Amino acid sequence: MPFDLRRPERAFSIRQLCLEFKCTPRALRFYEDKGLLAPARQGLNRVYSYKDRARLVLILRGKRVGLALAEIREILQLYDKTDGSAVQSATALRKFKARIVAMEQRREDIDHAIAELQDACGRLEAMLAKSRPDLLSDMADFVPQPRAAASPRHV
Amino acid sequence: MPFDLRRPERAFSIRQLCLEFKCTPRALRFYEDKGLLAPARQGLNRVYSYKDRARLVLILRGKRVGLALAEIREILQLYDKTDGSAVQSATALRKFKARIVAMEQRREDIDHAIAELQDACGRLEAMLAKSRPDLLSDMADFVPQPRAAASPRHV
DNA sequence: TTCCATCTTGACGTTAACGTAAGGCTGACT
DNA sequence: AGTCAGCCTTACGTTAACGTCAAGATGGAA
Numbered sequence: 173m174p175f176d177l178r179r180p181e182r183a184f185s186i187r188q189l190c191l192e193f194k195c196t197p198r199a200l201r202f203y204e205d206k207g208l209l210a211p212a213r214q215g216l217n218r219v220y221s222y223k224d225r226a227r228l229v230l231i232l233r234g235k236r237v238g239l240a241l242a243e244i245r246e247i248l249q250l251y252d253k254t255d256g257s258a259v260q261s262a263t264a265l266r267k268f269k270a271r272i273v274a275m276e277q278r279r280e281d282i283d284h285a286i287a288e289l290q291d292a293c294g295r296l297e298a299m300l301a302k303s304r305p306d307l308l309s310d311m312a313d314f315v316p317q318p319r320a321a322a323s324p325r326h327v
Numbered sequence: 328m329p330f331d332l333r334r335p336e337r338a339f340s341i342r343q344l345c346l347e348f349k350c351t352p353r354a355l356r357f358y359e360d361k362g363l364l365a366p367a368r369q370g371l372n373r374v375y376s377y378k379d380r381a382r383l384v385l386i387l388r389g390k391r392v393g394l395a396l397a398e399i400r401e402i403l404q405l406y407d408k409t410d411g412s413a414v415q416s417a418t419a420l421r422k423f424k425a426r427i428v429a430m431e432q433r434r435e436d437i438d439h440a441i442a443e444l445q446d447a448c449g450r451l452e453a454m455l456a457k458s459r460p461d462l463l464s465d466m467a468d469f470v471p472q473p474r475a476a477a478s479p480r481h482v
Numbered sequence: 483t484t485c486c487a488t489c490t491t492g493a494c495g496t497t498a499a500c501g502t503a504a505g506g507c508t509g510a511c512t
Numbered sequence: 513a514g515t516c517a518g519c520c521t522t523a524c525g526t527t528a529a530c531g532t533c534a535a536g537a538t539g540g541a542a
């Protein structure tokens with residue numbers, strides 16, 4: 173037992189993370205190549221810490237919301253530099269705020285899209301309810317919100 | 328006056344749409360190539376109707392929320408087939424609902440991301456308020472909403 | 483008529499984000 | 513000792529979404 177196994181979950185192999193997050197070793201190495209991750213090494217093998225794992229969570233979430241790896245890296249670097257000089261922190265703060273604005277814009281896009289899809293669903297259901305109600309029977313439908321709750325408060 | 332100019336805004340040249348939506352002619356032709364748009368022609372030239380313009384709005388929004396063109400096309404085709412057979416409509420309905428679920432997942436991702444960024448902002452601002460309050464003066468800050476109860480400090 | 487801007491259709495180039503195959507190290511079994 | 517799984521690096525291939533010429537049609541202004 174070469175290493176601390178009392179808390180075996182404090183370190184992860186590349187395979188473990190890949191299984192957990194449904195991605196491939198190639199992807200993780202690629203992120204490393206691009207400067208988004210920097211796992212420790214045990215010989216040649218990569219050893220991912222909890223911090224690395226947390227970064228990976230951020231990376232994958234960033235990807236899901238449509239950010240490019242370069243943008244995600246920049247955000248992660250801002251996090252890293254949070255304890256730098258005051259001027260650096262001020263710069264970081266500005267960029268964070270810009271990011272937030274952009275994100276909220278995307279959220280509105282998503283709300284629009286959802287509203288439109290729900291609208292289409294509503295029309296389709298109304299149509300089918302008249303013509304072929306039998307086809308509606310096995311649908312796992314939660315009724316689309318009574319229309320009032322589109323996107324009430326902008327956080 | 329070759330065409331109806333009493334409502335000049337009912338038809339658009341490729342350039343007009345590009346200016347309005349900040350994209351390039353190449354992009355619009357590309358979308359056409361991929362089956363997302365099908366503008367009319369006047370000779371060789373493309374003439375975009377209001378319906379085409381509406382489709383473009385959907386396309387661009389889809390892009391912003393991270394959908395691939397192929398996915399957007401599928402959604403647009405579902406809209407188109409809404410008036411097809413009942414069975415087709417039922418299929419469309421199912422797919423719409425799946426889309427909605429996926430979209431709501433993305434919305435949660437975005438909410439997470441925003442929350443994290445705001446948390447980082449909060450910490451940075453607190454830090455700067457103590458060390459260099461002068462650097463905070465010119466920031467266009469709306470204070471990040473009081474949130475639920477301050478910020479529960481689990482990373 | 484000539485010229486220019488704006489449109490068109492190819493066709494090849496580019497970037498991002500990996501996939502995939504080739505060849506090699508290394509520790510654990512058998 | 514062999515071999516096998518799992519990791520490594522290197523390097524070329526692939527897909528999406530366009531960008532970027534090149535070469536030609538066209539309609540209006542000088």
